[in-house]
Each structure stands twice: as structure tokens, then as C-alpha cells.
Amino acid sequence: MELRAVDAGPADGDPVVLLHGFPQRASSWDRVAPLLHADGMRTIALDQRGYCASARPRGRRAYRISELIGDVIALLDTAGLADAHVVGHDWGAAVAWGLAGNHPERVRSLTAVSVPHPAAFLKAMVVSDQLLRSWYIGFFQLPLLPELILTSAGPIPARALAGMGMTREMIERYRAEMVTDGAVRGGLGWYRALPFASPRGATARVRVPTTFVWSDNDAALGRGGAELTERYVDADYRFLELSGVSHWIPDERPTELAEAIVARARDAV
Template sequence: MRYFSRDGLTFDLDDSAGDDAADVTDGQEVVVLLHGWPQDRRAWRGITPALAEAGLRVLAPDLRGYSPGARPPRASDYVIGESVADVIALADAVGAQRVHVVGHDWGGALAWTVASRHPDRVASLTVLSTPHPTAMAWAFKHGDQARRSAYMAFFALPFVPAALFRRLTRPFLVRTGLPQDLAQQYADRMAQPGAAQASLNWYRAALPLKHMVAERVRGSKSPARPERVRTAADVVPTTFVWGSRDAALGRAAAERTGVVVRRAAEKAGVDPGAAYRFVEVSAGHWLPEKRPQEVTEAILSRVRSASS
């Protein structure tokens, strides 16, 4: 498969099975890799070969806003539930009842949500950089995450950020640690008509959620709260990989993620040691591109333990 479709949108896709394998056969395990901002599916190309060599079918889509055929115009088209449905549609397209989900940055936020809303479809979860949503809300109050996340309000402005990032994407990404060749590739994508605006719609759609997070920090109930884990079947085996030099996502939220996931596992009667693993690496934000070996090892370890 090179494309999949949902609701009139067509998504570009890297599929390690090649052009002739449209469906899962012989019980092959499937891994879905979800990139962040302003990446695309090329972020995973240092990781995919090792996963495929291990016998996994690896699917790496360009998410909504990044695929030229999947750039709806309204910010409301980018609410997290729409992207969750995109991931489930991809699993359906290859005939996979359950998939191993991996996500980084916004793809990490998406991965947490897919596992929360569809635990029956997720065999394991590996999240890079992005803490659990509940841990993020906690760190807004108890840590420095509010300061670290302040840039999101700027990114959510209607037009100015897109105009700036069309011109400044490459130097910005290089300054934050990306290799120059990848920074140029991502910058070229942002220069495509509508691409920068569409990718920033992820932030604009999240603005209501930020208000809900603020309400939750103040103690009120929020409809943004992730679905509760009620039974052992709701517990998805999870690995969280975090770079200790990540400027946007700090230690308070990273360490709180373990508290949140382990506590949920305990309440469901699941061994928290089997349900959660935390991997800290001495690195910044761009883990798929800069630390592919550590990321690959974390994914394979989680997939194997979930499949045994």
C-alpha cells in the first residue's frame, strides 16, 4: 500500500510490505508509526528497516494536514478524534484487528488517545517525548510545563505563524537540533501550498482542550479527561521514551506519566511493572531522527513483551 483513504481524504503511506501485500497474512504483527510537527513519515526511515527485519509490517503514514490529499481547510477538522479515526481506518485497511502504535510529538499525543479510546485495537504503545495527557495537566500546575508550552498559543494564531514558518522552518529546526538534510526536507514540505497552515491546525484545534486542561488544573471536571481504565482489558502495555534535554516537554510531566499509567494498571489489577516502562535518553526532542537505535530497541522490546 502506498495510500489509504478515509472520509474523502487520501493519506500517503510508507508500507514495509511493499506494493503486493494489501492485507495482513500469516498473523504478521503490524506497527503503526505516527510522526509529529513539522515532521512527516520520513522521520521513521532510520527505524523502519530494523523493525521490518524483525518480521514486523511497518506502516508510516503522513498524517492529516501533511498528506497533500488530506488537508481539509478548517481547524475543526483537526480535532484529535478525527486523527484517531484515521489511525483506526489504516488498521482496517490492512485487515489488522490489533496494531502496535508508536508516536512522537503530536503523533505521541495521538497515540495516547488511540490507546485510550480503542484499547481493543492496540496491542502495545510506545510514545516518544510526549507525556500522558493527565501528566501534562498535572505538570501545568506542579511543574514548569506551562512555561514550556507557551509557544502553543503563538502557533494557534490564525495566519502569522504559517507565513513565518514557510520562511523560517529550516533555520528553526536546525537550531533545535535536527540534521540539516532533514530540516530542509521538512521545510520543503511546509512550503507546499496550504501545508504550513494545515500542520498548525493541530494547535488551533487543541485550543479548546487547553482551556479544558486549565479548568482541570483548577479542580473542575473536564470532558478532555482521557477515558478511565476500568478492567485489565483496558490496559495497553506501554513504553515511554523521553529525552532529558527536551526543551518543550519537561521532567515533571515525563516522570508523572509513570505515576499515571502505573496507578491505572494497579486499579485494573495488572502488574504495573509489566504495564509500563520508562526509557530516559540523554537527548533533545527529535528522538526518531537523532536516536533511532534507542528508539528501535524500545519499540522491539515492547512489541515482543506484548506478543509473548
């Protein structure tokens, strides 16, 4: 497989790996990356497994979290980096949590966006409304039907994404990058690999300086997991709550997010 990454900013700047979520690609960082460059940071935004046309394996096991973490390690190795600051949104945050928990020597600092620590997420499924919010994870396990709906030319996909807070511009980008480019099935593969995840590897405690950024208008991720996350970080930890913001924090609040990333990176040195 061949993955694509956008390497930008000062070549000698502190490296920041940016990991996108579903249903977006590396372009989801387009409003954040220039702000990090202005602070002297180098960004490497990875177009992850299942999204690049040259890296779309068909089997579900190919999208296990261990494989996704391995892709980030391969990225660091290819870039000649012993470690980097790691930032992830949505599914990218899940990969970032796993990387920091299992390979702390490769992570200078962690900024997780929207998705809480995996163990906190699982706990929240029992003690909060998170199970109801996560109904779509079960739906995505079905064969073919999710692809048919998410790639439909009708109004259903646009309405669903708008209900989650996406703007018209973001929905148009989704159609171009996910639907037209054929990335929907690969993105769904991440969800379909969940039954094959190693619980121990996916929920490892984190021992690197960490900031968790969450927004109170996130329809998919509730306060329960956000408040539980601190329990699973054995290092300097900060929690930033953004008020009135939907799930799409990098698009809606790039300035606040960039400031949080820079503050975490500087304090981790």
C-alpha cells in the first residue's frame, strides 16, 4: 500500500502529525495547519488507510487499530522522525490514543480532538447516554447498505451530515473526496474492524503530556466520556471544552484548536 501525506510548514519546525477522522480526509486540517506553520511548526497530515486509492484493502481485519497505528509509525520512519507531536480528530483521535498508549517513545505530546480515551468511551457506554449516541456504529456493521446510503445522490446523506453540523462547503468536500473518489467503503472498514480489536492494545493508559479538546454540541460524543478521560492519562493532562461547537472542531474553531496544540507542544518540551 502507498499512503499520501501533506508535509508543509518550516522544514526545521517541531513536527506535528495530523490524523483525520470519518468521513473526512487530510484536507480537514486545511484551516488548522497554516496557523501551526505561523508558530514555526511543521505539519504532516496523513491521508489514512482506506482513504487513499492506493491503500484500500478489502478485508475488515486490515483496518484493525493495530494496523492503523502501524501506519503512523511507518510515516514517522519514512519522514526520518524519532517522534512527533500527534494530533487526531474523530477516528484519528482513536489512532492517536492507541499510538500514545502503546508507543509513547514516538509521541512527544498528544492532542486528542472530540473522541475520548477508548477506555473512557467504553465506560461511558454503560454509565451515560453514549450507547444511544453511538447507534450508527452498529448500523455500519451491515454489509452494502451503509455504502448505498452514504453514496446516494439523494438528500439523505446531506441531511444526515448537516444534522451533525457540517456546512454546505464541508458536504461538497465529502462528496468529492469520499463519494466521487470511492473512499466511503474504506472509511467504513474502520468501524467494521472493531470486533477484531485487541482490548488491551486499544485501551492502554497514556503516559505522555495530553490535551483533550471536546465540544458540547457534539451529537456523537457526549460529556460522559469527556469527563472520564482524565482517569486514563498518567501525565500532565488538560481538558478544553468548546461551547456551542459541533463535532467538526478543526473546521469550526481552527484558531482555538491550533492554540491548544501549540500550547501543549511547547509545554511538552
